Amino acid sequence: MKPQTSSQAGTFESSDVIFLIEPLPEKSGRKIELFSTVLHQYGESFKKTVVEMLDQYEMTDVHLIARDKGALEPTIKARLETAIKRSLGIHEGTVI
Amino acid sequence: MLNSLGREIPEFIQGIGTLEPFQGAWTKLRKGWMDEPTIPAPNKAYLPHQNKLCNSLEEAIERSGPHNGMTVSFHHHLRNGDIILVKTLAILHNMGIRDITLASSSLIECHDPIFPFLCDGTITRIYSSGIRSQLGRAIAMGALDIPVVIQSHGGRVRGIHTGKVQIDLAVIAASAADCEGNATGASGKSAFGSIGYAVIDVRYAKQVVVVTDNLVDYPCIPLSITQNFIDHVVVVDSIGDATKIATGTTRITNSPMDLRIAKLAAEVIENSGFFVPGFSFQVGAGGASLAVAKFIREKMKTRDIKGSFLLGGITSYCVDMLNDGLFETIFDVQSFDATVSNSLLNNRRHIEIPAALYANPFNCGCITNKLDVVVLGALEIDVDFNVNVITGSEGYVRGASGGHSDTASGAKLTVVACPSFRGRIPIIKKRVHTVVTPGETVHVLVTERGIAVNPAFKELEENLRKAGLNIKDIHDLEIEVDKITGVPDPLEYTDKIVGVVEYRDGTVIDVIHQLLEKSDYKLY
Numbered sequence: 001m002k003p004q005t006s007s008q009a010g011t012f013e014s015s016d017v018i019f020l021i022e023p024l025p026e027k028s029g030r031k032i033e034l035f036s037t038v039l040h041q042y043g044e045s046f047k048k049t050v051v052e053m054l055d056q057y058e059m060t061d062v063h064l065i066a067r068d069k070g071a072l073e074p075t076i077k078a079r080l081e082t083a084i085k086r087s088l089g090i091h092e093g094t095v096i
Numbered sequence: 097m098l099n100s101l102g103r104e105i106p107e108f109i110q111g112i113g114t115l116e117p118f119q120g121a122w123t124k125l126r127k128g129w130m131d132e133p134t135i136p137a138p139n140k141a142y143l144p145h146q147n148k149l150c151n152s153l154e155e156a157i158e159r160s161g162p163h164n165g166m167t168v169s170f171h172h173h174l175r176n177g178d179i180i181l182v183k184t185l186a187i188l189h190n191m192g193i194r195d196i197t198l199a200s201s202s203l204i205e206c207h208d209p210i211f212p213f214l215c216d217g218t219i220t221r222i223y224s225s226g227i228r229s230q231l232g233r234a235i236a237m238g239a240l241d242i243p244v245v246i247q248s249h250g251g252r253v254r255g256i257h258t259g260k261v262q263i264d265l266a267v268i269a270a271s272a273a274d275c276e277g278n279a280t281g282a283s284g285k286s287a288f289g290s291i292g293y294a295v296i297d298v299r300y301a302k303q304v305v306v307v308t309d310n311l312v313d314y315p316c317i318p319l320s321i322t323q324n325f326i327d328h329v330v331v332v333d334s335i336g337d338a339t340k341i342a343t344g345t346t347r348i349t350n351s352p353m354d355l356r357i358a359k360l361a362a363e364v365i366e367n368s369g370f371f372v373p374g375f376s377f378q379v380g381a382g383g384a385s386l387a388v389a390k391f392i393r394e395k396m397k398t399r400d401i402k403g404s405f406l407l408g409g410i411t412s413y414c415v416d417m418l419n420d421g422l423f424e425t426i427f428d429v430q431s432f433d434a435t436v437s438n439s440l441l442n443n444r445r446h447i448e449i450p451a452a453l454y455a456n457p458f459n460c461g462c463i464t465n466k467l468d469v470v471v472l473g474a475l476e477i478d479v480d481f482n483v484n485v486i487t488g489s490e491g492y493v494r495g496a497s498g499g500h501s502d503t504a505s506g507a508k509l510t511v512v513a514c515p516s517f518r519g520r521i522p523i524i525k526k527r528v529h530t531v532v533t534p535g536e537t538v539h540v541l542v543t544e545r546g547i548a549v550n551p552a553f554k555e556l557e558e559n560l561r562k563a564g565l566n567i568k569d570i571h572d573l574e575i576e577v578d579k580i581t582g583v584p585d586p587l588e589y590t591d592k593i594v595g596v597v598e599y600r601d602g603t604v605i606d607v608i609h610q611l612l613e614k615s616d617y618k619l620y
Contacts, residue, residue: 015519032620038520039616040490041584047620070519073582 001057002026007086010071010079017071019083024061030054036068049073053080057088101482101531105604111221111242112596118605121505121537125601130458132602135259137300140327148329149275153180153307154187156328157265160303162188165195166264169301171294172202172225173269173281173430177340180269180307180332182209189218197221199261201252201293201451202496205229206340214239223261225249226486226496235594236492238610244493244595246486246532246608249429250455250462250502251600253296258458260602266301268294269335273308274316277326281431282318282441282448284310286335289410289431289440291320295450298325309335318441320448339434348413349387353515353544357384360565361513361542362391365469366399367563368540368556370509373401375468377423378408378503384513385471389413396422407454407463408470408499410446415439418446427463429454429499455502457600464499464506472500474514474541476528479570481535481550483512484528486597489521491587491611493595497532502600504537509556516543516577521584524574529587531606532597546573588612 003023010018024031032050036043046068054062071079085091099105099117108114124130142148150156168188170181181200186209188196196219200207203222208230213219222244227235235244247255255261270279271286281291286309298304298321305328306321349355361384365371379389390413396403397420405425406414411432418426418439426446431437439446455464475495476484483504488494504510514523524543539556541548548570549557561567568576588611595608 030620033617034620035617037616038489038584039618040587040614042520042582043618044585045582047618070521072520072580 001059001088003059003062003087004089005087007083009082009086012067012069014069015071015075017066017068017076017079019080020065021083021087022063023087024063026061028061030060031063033065034068035066038068038070046076049076050080053077053084057084059084099604101534101605103531103606105607106593109243109593109596112245115596115604116602118534118599118603121534124603125457132258132458134257135262137302148277148326150328150330153183153330153332156305156330157184157187157191159328160265160305162191162193162265164193166193167197167199167262169199169263169266169297170201171268171291171297172200172204173288173291173293174286174336175340176204176206177337178204178206178269179334179336180267181207184267185210185213185219189213194218195220197223199223199263201249202226202498203228203231207231223247223252223255225252225498227493228495232493236487236608236611237613238592238594240594243593243607246497246595246597248455248497248501248598248600249293249451249499250457250464251598251602253452253456254458254600254602255598256296256300258602263297263301264303266294266297266304268298268304268306268321270306270308270321271335272310272312272316273306273329274312274314275329276314276323277304277306277329278316278319278321278323279306279308280316280318280320282320282437286310287434287437289437290428290448292429292449292454293451294321296452303327305330307332307335309333318448349384354384355387356544357513357515357542358387359391360544360547361388361471361511362395363563363565364511364540364542364547364560365392365509366395367560367565368509369559370468371395371401374404376404376466377406378467378470378507380409380472380500385473386411386413388471388513389417393417393420393422407467408503410436412436415446418443427454455499455600462506464502467503467507469509469511470503470507471511471513472504474512474523476523476525477512477514477541478525478528478535479574481538481541481570482528482531483533483538484530485532487530487608489518491529491589493608497597501533501537504533505600510537510539511542512538512540513542516545516573517581520581522574522577522581524570524577526574530597530608534599534605541570543573545576548573
């Protein structure tokens, strides 16, 4: 699916993560930027979670920024799902 | 060579010397006398009415005979409010002194300004109980060629009187002092309470300078530090910011998680078999452990139990318990907030003690040996109950050995209270990164999702089970937490040793390797 708008979900709090999504022109591909306090220990697993969910929503042309302060996997998934749905316009919330 | 915990320890390190591997918490002490001799300070003579007052810290340092390769010591009772350590080292740096060994009883965030001196050869060795913040990061990255030596509070005393750390100049900040150098931390505008860690420096250093911002008429009482050891006295505008001594690890938590852990820890103590009239008690200053005091106080009142003494880092909670009549005595080696100074000054049952009496293993018995219950924190703990309080999950040096291993070794019941994970990083590991306190001295781990008893203490486990507490095998707890957080990828280190962790008896319990720097940002 193609993101309609920029969106965000999450907070900068400890044990949380904030996702920012912005649509890119067609055929741009994915650009994923990850800042994390636990990047050394969980960087690869974090990336896997993000890629799987983007695949699930068939989002290909997207710029995604994540700032993670040690969120657990269910938190990461919930925040990302919300950000995706907001960008698709199927979930209302903070729109930037 | 491997020590008894299976940690690889080199036999010799340039700049430190031959290392003796750790062989067990009490192995070395068992024979009752030590091979290490005491190396005293030189004898001196002062003439009647000779003047010790100097016009400035510069003058006092100049008169103490500074030289390359010297060892300079400090105490950390002003915690994050201290300015004398940085000032002294800046003066030595400006005099062109190089190759200094810094022997502070601890190093805190406020000491970050000495970082450039690590890079330019002014400071080449560090002995300390703790290292944090920018310094801890720099040490982990290999800023010094010679590894830092981490000592417990008791181990530091042993290191000084056995001459492993030979102090050339001790600079002692005091909130009140007289012209002869009698000094205390219990009164004055910068009062910080007990000056217990500095007493050993004063006795064994070749030169001692007392620095105060409050010169009082002779004599300065109480005589926490006495004039017969003091060479020079300096009056400065300020020794630091006493309002900052309560920062860092001394905050009393209001986090629901920490309060839950504290409540469980208090229930463990209550049902352990050691919560009896006349028991003695110590709580650490970090996270959940401080809150345990609050719950223990309530339980003592409810069950009408009166204890013997409170020990260690003393907070206003401890003072309240003394004033309530719940404990007979406080032994105070370090005071954590302002109200503690008043109590120390005015209550004769609130007794200032030197670090040697508190925790030194090489004497006829320190007070930690008389301890019944201690509650401690942990950065990591492993399935063998070994505790790390020195290196963080990101690999930096970011904590302090403090009295952790001293009290654990002495207490009948050592409770480690900590969350099972922090910011996605599991606290319970298969193997801790750095051992500070050996598992054989830890009785029980309390986390928010279960209590694990060291299998060596069957009776304790039985007592806690009978009380209906949620007891789990520590291996199961470790697996349970890993399932929540995911198994973290290991950090990467080089072969270079950047830190040596001494056990309190001077043997080496672990070493810290240089961390490979990695960014916290990645573009995919």
